[in-house]
Amino acid sequence: MTPSQLRTFIAVVQHRSVSRAADALFVSQAAVSSVLSSLQAELGVALIARDGRNIMITEAGQVLFERATEIVGLLGDAARATREAGQKARLTLRVGAVTTVAEFLLPAWIRSFLAAEREFDVALEVGNRERVFDLLASRQVDIVIAGRPSNPGAFTSVATRAHSLVLIGSAMNGMETDPTSATWLLREEGSGSRLSALEVIAATGLEVPTMTIGSNVAILQAVNLGLGIALVSSDSMIGQSFNLDVREIPLPTLPVAKQWHLAVRRGNETQPAIQAFISHLARSSEISISS
Numbered sequence: 001m002t003p004s005q006l007r008t009f010i011a012v013v014q015h016r017s018v019s020r021a022a023d024a025l026f027v028s029q030a031a032v033s034s035v036l037s038s039l040q041a042e043l044g045v046a047l048i049a050r051d052g053r054n055i056m057i058t059e060a061g062q063v064l065f066e067r068a069t070e071i072v073g074l075l076g077d078a079a080r081a082t083r084e085a086g087q088k089a090r091l092t093l094r095v096g097a098v099t100t101v102a103e104f105l106l107p108a109w110i111r112s113f114l115a116a117e118r119e120f121d122v123a124l125e126v127g128n129r130e131r132v133f134d135l136l137a138s139r140q141v142d143i144v145i146a147g148r149p150s151n152p153g154a155f156t157s158v159a160t161r162a163h164s165l166v167l168i169g170s171a172m173n174g175m176e177t178d179p180t181s182a183t184w185l186l187r188e189e190g191s192g193s194r195l196s197a198l199e200v201i202a203a204t205g206l207e208v209p210t211m212t213i214g215s216n217v218a219i220l221q222a223v224n225l226g227l228g229i230a231l232v233s234s235d236s237m238i239g240q241s242f243n244l245d246v247r248e249i250p251l252p253t254l255p256v257a258k259q260w261h262l263a264v265r266r267g268n269e270t271q272p273a274i275q276a277f278i279s280h281l282a283r284s285s286e287i288s289i290s291s
Contacts, residue, residue, distance in 0.1 A: 001039065003075055006068040008035040009047065013065045016055050039064075073139025092121040093273035096132035096141035098192065099216050100233045101260060105161075105286075106145070113280050120273055130190035136265060143274055147192040149263040157261040158269055159278050159287040164234045164255040165196055168223055171247040175226035179251055180206055183228035188214035196256065197231040203253050220244055233258070262287060 011021035012032065022029045040047050047061035057065065080092070097106055102124065110122050125132065125141055133150045135141045149155035169177030176182045184201060187194040193216075201208060211228055213219045219230050224244045234255070237244075262281075264274055281287045 001042065003072060005035050005039055006072055008032055009039060009061075010065065010068050010072065012036065012048065012055065013057055013061070018055070069138035077139055090119055090121050091273045092123055093143065093277055094123045094125070094141040095277075096125045096127070096135045096144040096146075098129050098132060098146040099126055099187075100193065100236055101145045102126040103216055104233075104236050104238060105260075109281060109286060112284060113277055116280055117276050120276060128188065128190040129192040133263075136263065139265070142264065142268065142271060143277065144263045145260055146263070147258070148261055154266060155263045156266050156269065157263050157290050158274070159262040159282065159289045161260040161262075161287045162257070163260060164257050165200075165231050166234055166237070166255045167200075167229060167231050167249040167251050168237070168246045169229040169249050170223055170226040171245045172226060177229055177247075177249055179204075179208070179229060179249055181208065183209045183211050185219045185222055185228040185230040186210050186212050187216070187219070188212060193231065193233070196258075200231055200251070200253055200256070204251065220246075235260075260287075 008021065008025060008027075008031075011024050012018060015021045015024060018032050018036070019029050022032045025032070036048065043060070043064070045060040046058050047064060049056045049058055095106070095110075106124065110124070114120065114122065125135055127135070129146045129150070132141070132144045132146050133155070136144045136155060137151070143158075144155075149157055167179060169175065169182065184197060186197050191214075194212075201210075211222075213222060216232070216236055219232070220236065222228060223230050223246055229249060231254075237246075262278065264271070268274065278287070278289065282289050
């Protein structure tokens with residue numbers, strides 16, 4: 001197996017399609033199919049199976065995918081560290097963040113960090129909680145800012161930031177804001193915000209209509225226009241973003257105290273870029289360093 005073959009296989013798994021993987025890699029579908037065939041022949045097992053037009057990953061394929069992402073990630077780490085050591089290059093901190101953090105907190109954090117620590121650069125990946133922890137596991141990012149780490153055995157929380165979940169609705173007269181009958185606006189599958197909202201709905205015994213909107217900004221605008229109500233992080237309400245005219249809706253189970261976790265892979269806590277970022281945010285009182 002070569003790194004190129006592993007990258008091709010990873011792309012097929014991530015896109016669940018030979019054609020989409022080929023597009024992402026800028027190669028032909030025939031080239032991707034050839035790589036899959038050669039890998040399966042070399043290993044003597046089926047890595048994928050077809051269900052109509054869809055590609056399914058076999059148990060053996062899932063094992064290879066998990067190992068392959070780690071191997072490719074390690075190769076990327078090695079190349080980056082070598083370049084930084086040999087060329088005295090600027091260090092790059094690769095951050096993965098859930099959408100709420102990326103939209104409402106990180107722009108100011110990154111601006112402040114780069115102004116104070118001029119020897120560093122920052123690369124940012126944004127996704128839902130499931131996505132960003134996948135990036136951390138595969139070494140595509142150095143640190144994740146999201147809810148509680150999904151795999152405490154592999155990841156560790158080095159710092160936290162307290163926030164709360166609040167229910168909001170439009171402040172305009174005549175708009176439906178009764179939590180027992182209004183439409184609840186939810187994030188997409190895999191989002192921690194969606195899970196929290198569904199937990200609140202279940203805990204209060206409500207049977208309410210829901211609508212999925214895969215963006216915090218779109219949800220806030222939808223609430224503002226009276227399309228429904230939403231459970232959001234208090235951090236998304238900083239300065240009443242986007243000139244919103246919304247109000248908090250009381251509910252016995254709310255607000256819910258939460259924490260954003262700044263999580264890294266175990267053993268990477270002392271990486272210089274991570275330490276510099278955490279120390280800077282702690283000095284700015286944006287986060288609390290975990291004991």
